[in-house]
Every structure is written in structure tokens, then in C-alpha cells.
Amino acid sequence: xxxxxxVLFGIFRGAAAIFLALAVGAIFIFLxxxxxxxxxxxxxxxxxxxxxxSGIAFNTQNFYQILAAMIPTIFTGxxxxxxFAANEFNLxxxxxxxxxxxxxxxxxxxxxxxxxFHAVIAVLVAAIVTGLIMLIPxxxxxxxxxxxxxxxxxxxxxxxxxxxxxxxxxxxxxTKGATMxxxxxETAKIPPLVPGNSKLSWxxxxxxxxxVIVSFFMYRTRWGYSIRMIGINKSFSLYSGMxxxxxxxxxxxxxxxxxxxxxxxxxLGRYNNYLWRDLPGYGWVGITVAILAKNNPLGVPxxxxxxxxxxxxxxxxxxxxxxxSEMIDIIQAAIFLFFAAEQFLAGTRQKLVxxxxxxxxxxxxKARLAEGGSNNA
Amino acid sequence: MEQGEYVVQMKGISKVYPNGxxxxxxxxxxxxxxEIHALIGENGAGKSTLMKIxxxxxxxxxxxxxxxxxxxxxxxxxxxxxxxIGMVHQHFMxxxxxxVAENIVLGITPKKSGMFxxxxxxxELTQEYAQRFNLHVExxxxxxxxxxxxxQKVEILKALVRxxxxxxxxxxxxxxTTQETVELFHELKNLKEQxxxxxxxxxxxxxIKELTDRITIMRGGKSVGVYDTASITEQEISRKMVGRDVxxxxxxxxxxxxxxxxxxRDLQYVNExxxxxxxxxxxxxxxxxxxxxxxxEGNGQRELVDILFGLKLPEEGTATVGGENLIGRxxxxxxxxxxxxxxxxxxxxxxxxxxxxxxxxxxxxxxxxRFNKGPFFKMKTLHEESDKLIxxxxxxxxxxxxxxxxxxxxxxxxxxxxxxxxSDPILIIADQPTRGIDVGxxxxxxxxxxxxxxxxxxxxxxxxxxxxxxxxxxxxxxLNSGKVVACLDDGNWDDIMMxxxxxxxxxxxxxxxxxxxxx
Numbered sequence: 001x002x003x004x005x006x007v008l009f010g011i012f013r014g015a016a017a018i019f020l021a022l023a024v025g026a027i028f029i030f031l032x033x034x035x036x037x038x039x040x041x042x043x044x045x046x047x048x049x050x051x052x053x054s055g056i057a058f059n060t061q062n063f064y065q066i067l068a069a070m071i072p073t074i075f076t077g078x079x080x081x082x083x084f085a086a087n088e089f090n091l092x093x094x095x096x097x098x099x100x101x102x103x104x105x106x107x108x109x110x111x112x113x114x115x116x117f118h119a120v121i122a123v124l125v126a127a128i129v130t131g132l133i134m135l136i137p138x139x140x141x142x143x144x145x146x147x148x149x150x151x152x153x154x155x156x157x158x159x160x161x162x163x164x165x166x167x168x169x170x171x172x173x174x175t176k177g178a179t180m181x182x183x184x185x186e187t188a189k190i191p192p193l194v195p196g197n198s199k200l201s202w203x204x205x206x207x208x209x210x211x212v213i214v215s216f217f218m219y220r221t222r223w224g225y226s227i228r229m230i231g232i233n234k235s236f237s238l239y240s241g242m243x244x245x246x247x248x249x250x251x252x253x254x255x256x257x258x259x260x261x262x263x264x265x266x267x268l269g270r271y272n273n274y275l276w277r278d279l280p281g282y283g284w285v286g287i288t289v290a291i292l293a294k295n296n297p298l299g300v301p302x303x304x305x306x307x308x309x310x311x312x313x314x315x316x317x318x319x320x321x322x323x324x325s326e327m328i329d330i331i332q333a334a335i336f337l338f339f340a341a342e343q344f345l346a347g348t349r350q351k352l353v354x355x356x357x358x359x360x361x362x363x364x365x366k367a368r369l370a371e372g373g374s375n376n377a
Numbered sequence: 378m379e380q381g382e383y384v385v386q387m388k389g390i391s392k393v394y395p396n397g398x399x400x401x402x403x404x405x406x407x408x409x410x411x412e413i414h415a416l417i418g419e420n421g422a423g424k425s426t427l428m429k430i431x432x433x434x435x436x437x438x439x440x441x442x443x444x445x446x447x448x449x450x451x452x453x454x455x456x457x458x459x460x461x462i463g464m465v466h467q468h469f470m471x472x473x474x475x476x477v478a479e480n481i482v483l484g485i486t487p488k489k490s491g492m493f494x495x496x497x498x499x500x501e502l503t504q505e506y507a508q509r510f511n512l513h514v515e516x517x518x519x520x521x522x523x524x525x526x527x528x529q530k531v532e533i534l535k536a537l538v539r540x541x542x543x544x545x546x547x548x549x550x551x552x553x554t555t556q557e558t559v560e561l562f563h564e565l566k567n568l569k570e571q572x573x574x575x576x577x578x579x580x581x582x583x584x585i586k587e588l589t590d591r592i593t594i595m596r597g598g599k600s601v602g603v604y605d606t607a608s609i610t611e612q613e614i615s616r617k618m619v620g621r622d623v624x625x626x627x628x629x630x631x632x633x634x635x636x637x638x639x640x641x642r643d644l645q646y647v648n649e650x651x652x653x654x655x656x657x658x659x660x661x662x663x664x665x666x667x668x669x670x671x672x673x674e675g676n677g678q679r680e681l682v683d684i685l686f687g688l689k690l691p692e693e694g695t696a697t698v699g700g701e702n703l704i705g706r707x708x709x710x711x712x713x714x715x716x717x718x719x720x721x722x723x724x725x726x727x728x729x730x731x732x733x734x735x736x737x738x739x740x741x742x743x744x745x746x747r748f749n750k751g752p753f754f755k756m757k758t759l760h761e762e763s764d765k766l767i768x769x770x771x772x773x774x775x776x777x778x779x780x781x782x783x784x785x786x787x788x789x790x791x792x793x794x795x796x797x798x799x800s801d802p803i804l805i806i807a808d809q810p811t812r813g814i815d816v817g818x819x820x821x822x823x824x825x826x827x828x829x830x831x832x833x834x835x836x837x838x839x840x841x842x843x844x845x846x847x848x849x850x851x852x853x854x855x856l857n858s859g860k861v862v863a864c865l866d867d868g869n870w871d872d873i874m875m876x877x878x879x880x881x882x883x884x885x886x887x888x889x890x891x892x893x894x895x896x
Contacts (some may be wrong), residue, residue, distance in 0.1 A: 054848075063510060074684065149883040152423055216753075220753050220754050220756065221752050221753055221754060222743050222744050222749060222754065225736070225739075225743055225754070226743070228727050229732060229733070229736065229740060232729035232730070232731050233725075233728070233730065233731050233732075234730045234738070235725050235726050236725075236728060237729070237740070238708055238726075239686075239708055239718070239720060239726045240708070240712075240740035240741045241707075241708045241709035241711075241712040241713075241741055242709070242740070243709065318400075350393075354393045358399075
């Protein structure tokens with residue numbers, strides 16, 4: 001009884017947060033736009049529906065583009081889920097996406113392989129490299145007690161400039177106008193899943209497989225179990241005899257591996273050359289995804305879908321109306337705020353709890369009376 | 378200014394916590410001016426919640442509070458203090474590095490020329506109140522250096538200096554020796570004569586009979602009656618408290634100890650403030666016996682247990698289990714030697730409170746081969762194991778999936794104990810195994826401890842509950858100031874004698890103490 005009501009309340013609260021966040025966005029649209037209704041239409045239904053000369057139609061290409069945009073954020077969302085589950089606020093996923101993309105890209109350019117394993121090798125090597133990079137903040141945390149939040153945040157910029165250095169001085173293709181590597185070999189590219197220009201590659205399938213694997217890992221294996229217990233209560237885990245230090249390191253290495261996979265799959269599935277010269281932002285989106293998913297890996301694809309949908313809506317809105325695409329930052333920030341606020345609707349929750357408790361007490365009382373009656377009889 | 382008969386009235390108080398626990402269900406509670414009123418009930422009966430509401434720490438869900446015939450809203454302790462209500466918490470709220478006088482004036486510090494702390498005035502104020510209420514403290518002593526009894530006086534003075542006319546004492550005798558308790562009662566009676574009202578929370582029937590005028594008994598979040606202390610017997614109180622007669626003696630056969638399991642030699646430990654907390658402690662625990670450690674809190678028990686379970690490193694000394702060294706080993710290694718540990722602070726060490734019951738009972742064994750197949754858990758075996766433990770230890774819950782933090786204190790402790798007792802331990806370190814839990818769970822845990830020891834486990838029992846150590850132990854070690862001052866192995870002990878050893882008034886000869894070591 002209590003559980004069902006609380007689950008329903010959780011869903012209601014999530015929906016309310018999203019609705020209110022969109023309402024906040026709408027307020028700003030109405031304040032800044034001369035054509036607010038048109039802007040809203042593109043923002044909310046534009047990603048799915050095209051209204052053109054031939055009437056109303058479901059827009060398949062837009063839908064594929066949304067799915068394609070989910071690929072890197074599913075990976076970073078999963079990475080953040082694992083790290084946050086251990087109560088480790090490691091923010092280096094962002095840099096790992098960049099490094100993963102760079103390493104995967106280089107292998108795609110310079111390694112000669114004929115078989116279809118080229119892309120697989122590129123992604124795996126990228127994942128291993130970023131996994132090893134995560135040893136830095138995690139070992140500093142475990143061995144020296146340095147806050148992983150600070151070291152990982154700083155590490156992002158170290159990774160960015162190291163990548164830029166090698167890109168500029170060693171791997172840039174001088175024949176191109178912009179700074180980018182030579183083109184990937186065809187064997188290294190991740191093939192598209194559907195025809196067309198949507199960039200929806202097989203990486204999407206890999207991402208969904210990763211969701212299943214990570215959620216099995218977290219809930220069905222001894223390592224995932226101890227990572228979660230350490231996140232709930234570190235002293236308890238230590239006292240129970242868990243290898244707390246190793247597990248903290250493991251959780252962050254897994255975070256690095258997943259982020260690196262996301263980065264390399266994105267680069268090899270979407271582009272022809274490696275061309276990121278700034279932090280791509282997927283690591284940060286991953287944090288939003290994990291928070292929306294409440295650290296549950298199975299919630300990650302849904303959260304990633306929602307954010308990709310909003311993103312698409314915003315870019316359509318900025319193309320077709322006078323509202324700038326920065327609007328998405330306002331809406332995202334508002335969602336973030338409502339979701340993260342523990343006290344949001346706490347009063348309603350408390351009333352529900354009281355109601356449920358009263359009902360339970362009444363039932364108990366009834367049961368006791370019934371029992372007493374039968375005893376007497 | 379004093380008007381009606383009642384100084385405090387609480388009417389129809391209900392409290393539902395955000396986690397759904399209904400701690401109070403329409404409770405009526407009134408205290409007459411100038412009486413000592415006992416509030417008694419099992420843990421989880423709602424006493425603490427009711428008093429927290431009266432002290433402004435919690436807000437009632439329903440109900441009214443009337444102080445001095447005036448309906449009040451107590452949003453914080455500041456409001457409560459302004460109404461003349463003071464509280465002495467079970468765990469003292471003092472700053473250890475400050476002196477007694479500084480602690481007493483904390484927050485209401487007298488100032489010199491508006492800026493500097495007038496320490497002399499603080500001392501004078503302390504002395505004035507100490508004398509007026511016959512509560513003797515040393516104003517210049519630092520709180521870290523004074524004993525528990527003294528700390529309690531400081532807490533009482535703190536409340537009085539802030540103008541309290543009604544004092545709430547939350548289980549004040551839990552940490553005191555017999556002698557200190559006698560002294561406290563004397564002081565409380567003195568306060569009563571001066572017109573103060575005292576609300577006295579306790580589980581201890583004897584003390585209540587001795588000290589108080591009236592009693593409110595609580596059970597299951599409700600008040601089950603108000604009585605004149607003189608007109609009700611201890612048995613009646615006990616029956617009303619638990620709804621049945623409870624015999625808190627544990628039947629046990631005579632111990633037949635065999636080989637030494639735990640051997641501790643000459644442990645020395647100096648704490649972070651440079652105080653020598655353990656000073657050459659040596660003893661043995663043999664298979665098949667329960668060795669109790671008695672002592673006033675803060676005499677080295679805490680550190681001893683921490684060292685044995687690898688949470689602290691001693692300066693010197695050895696500790697072995699079955700011949701294997703314990704010192705400096707990680708907890709996993711200590712557990713693999715067959716040591717299990719019921720921690721004193723169950724919320725901080727014993728459980729992961731937002732985890733499920735299942736996740737909590739498997740925390741020491743989840744990596745065993747029988748629960749794993751390749752990389753995966755055998756979920757069915759895990760479910761069977763947790764259901765079995767829940768059944769064997771009678772944990773009241775809806776299912777193994779229920780969050781542990783939602784259970785009552787007694788049930789949480791059952792979860793901890795079910796894990797610690799079921800791993801075939803050769804040594805059980807039980808640190809305050811029944812502190813603050815209900816009678817039913819206490820009884821069950823004590824029985825299990827005896828049972829396990831008779832089946833061959835070595836049990837080291839540390840408890841601040843003197844009755845518990847005296848009742849359960851086959852032999853007793855008394856610690857005072859980090860030293861073993863007595864070893865009693867003949868079963869002939871009583872609380873007067875224990876009190877003398879615990880307070881360091883008496884000490885056995887080295888030869889007698891040496892009996893605690895068998896090899």
C-alpha cells in the first residue's frame with residue numbers, strides 16, 4: 001500500500017517538476033518572443049510532428065536524430081550513475097568523453113585493419129585509456145584523502161589541453177582549413193543503423209546493451225552490491241569487511257570506461273575526422289541524466305531521451321522562430337532545480353504518509369480485534 | 378505569578394515522521410508544578426518524541442501544548458527555553474575543549490566592554506548557581522577532563538542558568554554508577570524543594586519508585602495511564618509498560634570454558650588529546666564463556682573494542698584470536714578469522730539504512746562462493762538466506778525488501794545481530810548489544826548470546842547496562858582509567874561492589890587481577 005502510493009507519488013512529482021520547468025521556460029518565451037505560440041509549437045511538438053503542405057505527419061528523421069543524440073549521453077549517464085552510487089562525485093566524465101573520442105579517432109586513422117573489428121578495437125582502447133585516467137582522482141582520494149570532486153574537475157582541463165597539444169602539433173591534417181585529424185578509415189567508422197542523414201549508428205544498440213549490463217552489474221553482482229553499500233554507508237561497508245578503497249577506485253574506473261566508450265562511439269559514428277577542440281559537454285549532460293534517472297541505470301535511456309527531445313525542440317525553435325537556442329539551458333536548469341530540491345512537494349508527501357500510516361494503523365487495529373474475537377470464540 | 382496546578386499540559390499530541398512512523402498517537406501528558414514526574418516506556422514507545430516536541434525540537438502533527446495556562450507554539454528550543462523549559466540530553470551537548478564555566482555561559486556569554494569575554498564573571502556566575510542549587514562543579518576544569526557525573530551537573534546548571542523552571546532529564550542515570558545516581562537523586566530532590574519541576578525519563582523501575590511523585594506510562598506511542606508513584610507497584614508498572622510480565626533474567630547453564638580464543642596482552646593506547654586511555658590491559662576469553670567488561674563509560678572500553686576490530690592501532694601490546702595476530706589487520710581479515718562484532722553505534726556501523734533488509738543481512742557474506750556463480754549473484758540463494766535470518770531472529774517486517782531504516786530500533790538491532798550471530802563465529806564482540814531497544818528484542822538477543830557461548834563461541838560483552846553484564850557474564854573484568862582493576866570469576870558480585878571498583882574506590886591485588894589471563 002505504502003509502496004504503491006509512494007511510487008505513484010514519485011512519478012507525479014517527476015511529472016510536476018518537468019511541467020513546472022516547461023512552464024518556467026514558457027514564461028521566458030512569452031517575455032522574449034514576438035511569436036511565442038509558434039516558438040512553443042516547435043519546442044514541444046516540433047521534434048515529432050511536421051506540419052507542411054501535405055498535412056500533419058510523424059517526422060521519422062527527427063525521431064532518429066533524437067535517438068542518435070542519446071548515444072553519448074546514455075554512456076555518460078551510466079558512468080555518473082555508477083560513480084554517484086558509490087557516493088563519489090567524480091566530474092571527469094566530461095574530459096574522458098573528449099579523450100575517448102581522440103584516442104578512438106587516432107586508432108581509426110592510423111591503425112590498419114581489414115576486419116570489422118577495427119571500430120571495436122578503437123572503442124575498447126579508448127575505454128581502457130579513459131579508465132586508466134580515472135585512476136588519478138580515485139587513487140588520490142583513497143590514498144591521500146583528496147576530494148575527488150576537485151581533482152576530477154581540474155582533470156577535465158588537463159585532459160582538454162593535453163588533447164589539444166597533440167592534436168595541434170602531432171596529428172593535425174595540414175591540408176584542412178580547420179584543426180582536425182586526417183579522415184578515419186572506412187573500417188573504423190561505426191555503420192549507420194537506419195538509412196538517411198540522422199547519424200543514428202549501431203552505437204545506439206551498443207548503448208542500450210550497456211544499460212542492461214550496467215544495471216545487472218549494479219544489482220546482480222558482488223561488486224555492484226558493495227559499490228552501492230559503500231555509497232549508502234561507508235563505515236558500515238568497512239566494518240562488514242568490504243574492500244572499500246578498491247571499490248571506490250573501481251567505481252570511478254568504470255565511470256571512465258563508460259565515458260570513454262561514449263566519446264569514441266560518438267566520434268566514430270558521427271564524424272569523418274576527429275575535430276573536437278573544446279569539452280563536448282556530454283559529461284555534464286550525463287549528470288543531469290543520472291539525476292533524472294535517480295541513479296538507476298534502467299532510467300537512463302528515458303532521461304537521455306527526454307533531454308535529447310528537449311534539445312531538438314530548442315534547436316527547431318531557434319531555427320524557425322525568434323527564440324535563441326540558449327532557452328534550453330533555462331529549461332534544463334529549472335528541471336534540475338525542481339528535481340534536486342528534496343523539499344519539492346514535501347508537504348504533500350508528508351500528508352500522504354500520514355494518511356497511509358493512519359490507514360495502516362486502522363487495519364492493524366481491525367486485525368487485532370478480529371484475532372481477539374476468534375480467540376474468544 | 379504562578380497560577381494553575383499544571384505547569385505543562387500536552388493535549389492530543391500526535392506525531393508522524395516523514396518516514397511514516399507514528400511515534401505519538403494522541404497523547405495527553407500533564408505535569409504538576411513542583412513535582413518529579415516520571416515518563417516511562419519501552420524504547421520506541423514515544424517518550425523521546427514527546428519530549429522533543431515539548432522542547433521544540435520536533436513539531437507535532439496534531440495537538441496543543443499549554444505552558445503556564447497559555448497555549449504556546451514551540452518552534453525551536455529557543456522558544457522552549459524562553460518558556461522556562463530546559464532539557465538535559467542523554468548524550469551530553471558540551472564542548473570538550475572548553476572549561477565548565479565557558480560551557481555554562483555558551484551563547485549567553487558575559488562581555489567586557491561589549492567585546493571581550495568576561496571569563497571572571499562566567500566563573501562567578503557558575504559558582505553562584507552551583508552553590509544555590511548544591512551542584513558542585515569546578516568552573517575552571519576543562520570538560521574533557523571531568524567525569525560523566527560532573528558533566529551531567531554541568532548540563533543541569535546550563536539549563537538552570539538559562540532560566541529553566543521545568544527540567545527534562547532524558548535517561549540521566551544510564552551512564553552513571555550507583556553512587557553517582559544516589560548523588561544525582563539527592564540533587565534532584567533538592568531542586569524540587571526549591572520549586573522546580575522535573576520530568577524524568579527512564580526505564581529503570583527502581584529509580585522511578587524511589588524518586589518520583591507521579592508516573593505517565595507510555596506504550597506503542599500512546600499514554601496508557603497516569604499514576605501516583607506510591608500507589609503502584611513495580612510489577613504493575615512493568616506490566617503496563619510491556620503489556621505482559623517480563624522476566625529479565627536469562628537462564629544459563631554453568632560455563633564449561635575450554636581453550637583460549639581471544640588473548641589480549643598489555644595493550645597501551647594514547648588518544649588524540651594525549652590522554653592514556655588504555656594502560657596495560659591484559660585478559661583472555663575462552664571458548665564457551667562470556668566475559669563481561671564493566672566500567673563507567675570513558676574508561677577505555679570504547680578504545681579496547683576499536684583496537685580489537687581494527688579501527689584503531691595501539692601504541693603497544695598484542696591481541697590474538699586462535700593464535701593469529703589481530704593488530705593492524707583490515708576488517709575483512711579479522712572477520713575471516715571468525716570474529717564477529719555487534720557495534721555500539723548500530724546506525725553508523727551496523728546498517729546501511731536506506732538499503733533493504735536483505736542487503737543488510739548479507740553484507741559480511743555476499744562474496745562467499747555459495748552466493749555467487751561466476752560474476753553473478755545467485756539471487757535465489759540470497760533470498761533464502763535472508764528469509765531464513767528474518768525468520769530465525771523474528772525481525773518484524775513486511776518483506777526482505779523493506780528498508781532497514783524504516784524499522785524500529787529493536788528490529789534494526791535484530792537485523793544486525795542476525796548477521797553477526799549466524800556466521801559461525803569463534804569470537805563475538807558484543808558492544809552494548811541491547812542499548813536502547815525494547816524488552817522483547819533485548820530478551821531474545823541475550824538468550825542467543827548465552828546459547829552461542831554454550832555452543833562453544835567465545836563472547837566478549839561490553840555494556841554500560843550494569844545489570845546486563847552482571848546477569849550474562851561468566852566472569853567480569855572491571856576497567857577504570859584504562860586499567861583492569863578487578864577480575865571477578867566466581868559469580869559473586871553485586872552493584873555496590875561493582876560501583877566501588879568502577880569508580881576506582883577499590884582495586885584488587887595484582888595476583889587477583891592476573892586471573893583474567895589463563896595462559
